[in-house]
Amino acid sequence: METTLRKSDEHESISDGNELRHGSVVIAAITSCTNTSNPSVMIGAALLARNALEKGLKVKSFVKTSFAPGSRVVIDYLKDAGLMDYLEELGFHLVGYGCTTCIGNSGPLKNEFINDIQDKDLVVASVLSGNRNFEGRINPHTRVNYLASPPLVVAFALAGTVSINMEKEPLGTDLEGNLVFLRDVWPNSKEITKLIDKFVSTKLYTKEYSEIFKGWDLWNELKPPKEDVYQWEENSTYIREPPFFKDFPMEKPPTTDIKGARVIALLGGSVTTDHISPAGTIPLDMPAGRYLISKGIDIDNFNSFGSRRGNDEVMMRGTFGNIRIKNLLTNREGGWTSYHPTKEIMPIYDAAIKYIDSNTPLIVIAGNDYGMGSSRDWAAKGTQLLGIKAVIAESFERIHRSNLVGMGVLPLQFKEGESATSLGLTGEETFDIYGIRxxxxxxxxxxxxxxxxxxxxxxxxxxxxxxxIDIEYYQNGGILHTVLRNMIKK
Known part of the structure; x- marks a missing residue:
């Protein structure tokens, strides 16, 4: 329970939970379709909330709380047990069912807190009961993100800081000024079991899942087109016709060597698919945001990358756009690169388009475990759309390597003991790759x-x-082209 952030190590700027400082918790989210399906931790979180309220504890004003279980059943049994009110009183209101904070849909913080975070360059945290805490994914203003059980999410919301040893330091004080520790509000396992036995029943699941295809008014009022073939809307900023089959050659194109390639990104080790794939908030001042503005979309209606994943124009503009990615071609954190012909620093997408216009192939150079983390299809799709022909890395994560091949991008691995550093590569070189034919x-x-x-x-x-089969996919330009050509032949 003890964190590595110690208040005595730095200076008084480390948060004690009462003010917005380094280490403050600004997002506390009970989320995820996985652990919210466990009644014991959900009822445990609600009981902890009840016990905390009875002690007079409150969530700090700068903590944004939310509750997004994966199933409606969770709300049913919490309400039946009379526990939902306790969570809501601490700010854990239902925001929806399914993916939220875990996928980058945390929503914005209040402007006053954003201004404080930016003006003071604060390292603030999120604590969530989700599955993922990759850099830059949860919220653009939280530099650190911690995974915890639902009861501990409530506890950290009460503490207001991650710089706390909850075994020795209090969450707050009660109405009489006495210190209240985690152990004082932690739920009793026997009470949890008793409530589960009484209120979590097969009947609840049967009821909710029997209505799963019923839908609701907004859904049922949709009037889908009657054509057998989907009619693409040219002006849609959500769903566009994918570009992967435009100008599709019926015959397999000749496989050629890569000549005159430039490095669009020189990366270190452990680059995740969340560094590569667009996720979360769409930034106003970067290519994807500028694209939406050009289409007349107000910033309040930007939504998220996840909601616009059917629009390749948005997604390719956000590829390699993670706010925490470190491209060693620049001194800037985020989706920036150096455009080699002019040495101008610009967004990776903007540089890629310039290279595409000049018929210059691109490569990425990276360290070990390239593409680790979740399987993100857009991590490979966006890479291909940016004109990247190959990725040279010390090693690849298994699924992302396969996805690159599936999009016609060539994964190349340094020989054992070699790397960009050992070879003295700076990323400013021009590359020729022979033997591909x-x-x-x-x-x-x-x-x-x-x-x-x-x-x-x-x-x-x-x-x-x-x-x-990898060879066949690559020579066809990817799995999509391979499958289509095989279908046509039949």
Whole structure:
């Protein structure tokens, strides 16, 4: 329970839970379709809320609270047990069912707190009972994000800080000024079991899931088109015709070597798919936000990347746009790069379009475990749409490697013991990759990197096309093209 952020280590700017400072909790979210399906932790969270209220504890004003279980059954048994009111009194109101804070849909913080965080450059936290806490995913203003059980989410909302040892330090004081510790409000396991036995029944699940296809008024009032083939709306900013089959050649194109490639991103190790794939808030001052503004969309209606994942124009603009990604071609954190011909620092999307316009192929160079984390299809789709032909990394996460192949992007691995650092690569070089025309599973390819002064560095990489089917997908331009060509042949 003791955090590594110690109040005595730095200075008085570390939060004690009473003021918005470093370490303050600004988001406390009971969320996720997984652990909210466990009645014991849900009832436990509600009992902790009840016990805290009886002691006179309150959630701090700067903590944004929310409650998003994966199933309506959760609300049913909490209401039947008379426990929902306690959560709501602490601010844990129902915001919906399904993915919220965990997928980056936390919603905005109050402007007064955003201003404080930005003006003082505060490192503030979210605590959520979700599945993921990747950098930059939860909220653009929380630099650290911690996963916890639903009862502990309530506890940290009461404490207001992650800089606390809850075994030794109090959550607050009661109405008489006495210290209240976590142990004083922690729910009794026997009471949890008793309430589960009484209020969590098969009948609740049967009732809710028997109506799962019934829908609600807004859904039922939709008037879908009657055509057999979907009619794309040119002006839609949510769903556009995917570009993957435009100008689709019926015959498999010839596989060629990559020549004259430039590095769009030079990355370190453990780059996750959440660093690559667009998620969460759409920033106003970056390419995706500018695109929506150009389409007449007000900032209040931007919604999130997740809600606009059917629009490739939005999603490709957000690829590699994570606010915490570190591209070593620049000194800036976030989705920025150096456009090599002019040395201008610009968003990765803007530079990629310039390279596409000049028919310049692109590559990404990275460290170990590239693409780790959740399987994000847009991490590969966006990569392909930005004109990236290959990724050279020290190692790949299994699923993302497969997804790159599925989008026709060539995954290449440095040989054992080699890396961008050991080879002295700066990312400013121009790259030629030979041997692609004769490529076989796990074959070695030759790479020539030419520096600014035309000095050449030659090294070998391993083609991470691991199987014959990988070869077929890559040579067809990806799995989509492979499947379509096979269908046409039949």
């Amino acid at each position: 004769e490529i076989e599973p796990l074959s070695e390819l030759d790479v020539t990197a030419r520096g600014i002064n035309e000095e050449e560095l030659k090294f070998k990489v391993i083609a991470r096309l691991d199987t014959p």
